[in-house]
Amino acid sequence: MLLEESRADTATAAADPAFRRDVLAGLAATPRAIPARWFYDQAGSELFERITHLPEYYPTRTETGILASKGLEFASLIGANRAVIEFGSGSSTKTPHLLRAIQPAAYVPIDISGDFLRSSAEALSQRFPDLPVLPVEADFMRPIALPGPVSRLPKLGFFPGSTIGNMVPPTAVDLLRAMADTLGGNGAMLLIGIDRIKSEDILVPAYDDAAGVTAAFNLNLLHRINRELGGDIPVEAFRHRALWNEGEARIEMHLEALRDVAFTVSGRAFRMAAGETIHTENSHKYGPRDARLLLRAGGWTVAREWTDPDGLFALILAEATPPRAAP
Ligand SMILES: C[S@@+](CC[C@H](N)C(=O)[O-])C[C@H]1O[C@@H](n2cnc3c(N)ncnc32)[C@H](O)[C@@H]1O
Structure with a gap:
């Protein structure tokens, strides 16, 4: 005892x-x-x-399918030499599709699960030996200080997996606003996966x-x-x-x-x-208009949206909205 x-x-x-x-x-x-x-x-x-x-978990394979097929569009819309900051990166399994498409200058995976983050970052580093990979163990709900080497680079936030759906909408809006601050406001972009409303079955x-x-x-x-x-x-x-x-x-x-x-x-x-x-x-889960409204409330304007042929899942590219002049 x-x-x-x-x-x-x-x-x-x-x-x-x-x-x-x-x-x-x-x-x-x-x-x-x-x-x-x-x-x-x-x-x-x-x-x-x-x-x-x-087999039942459609989000990962559906989102990965979109990421794998839109590389040319990512390259022209996002461009090279940004720092990619991934929120809740987990295994970083989807990330290589994006990294190959846009040739970033650095990759910063952020996750709360420290050991898992570090081993995933190490595995990714081996696949992209020329890319600086700078993992940060942190709670993305709090302000995050990014590693020094990426501070001057233009940023792309990457938030796949519909992790935004884990938050109630007011918290999701707070997080989107905090991300805009972390990513440096004007000129920052965000590529976010949002799961759609569909049949209960x-x-x-x-x-x-x-x-x-x-x-x-x-x-x-x-x-x-x-x-x-x-x-x-x-x-x-x-x-x-x-x-x-x-x-x-x-x-x-x-x-x-x-x-x-x-x-x-x-x-x-x-x-x-x-x-x-x-x-x-x-x-x-969000319908197409709901998702756009959520992003706008969080300080982001939708630039492009992709979905799979069955409309199960959406991948959205958004730009940080300049400070508003209108009411
Ligand atoms: C739904 S999983 C998505 C994983 C991966 N991004 C994907 O698309 O498959 C959520 C991930 O976010 C991380 N996570 C959850 N809440 C977090 C928080 N508050 N701060 C940082 N990471 C968090 C988890 O550890 C996990 O890796």
């Missing part, structure tokens, strides 16, 4: 204070909710990578696959809480749920208690009744 307590203390002491704060506040809130960025420890990043290869399986990889990704959050915050959540008493919320135009992921449960995290006690959930992720 003593040994277990001291293990819990050690885990709690070493934990990221922001993780502890978000988890304790989120478990105490009504409804219970924990921000999706905490999915991405090393195990979570690896599980997400497996999700991108699932396509959407729900993409977040609840037959092989159970998305379930493992969602449940990994509870394992991470137990490991890093000295928790004793009975993970087997929870199940993964994905549902389409029509009013909010988003897929929601939840962790549902299968029975009444009591547990502690960082020494704080929690109880959940059978059927209660912890809301763990939103994935908002």
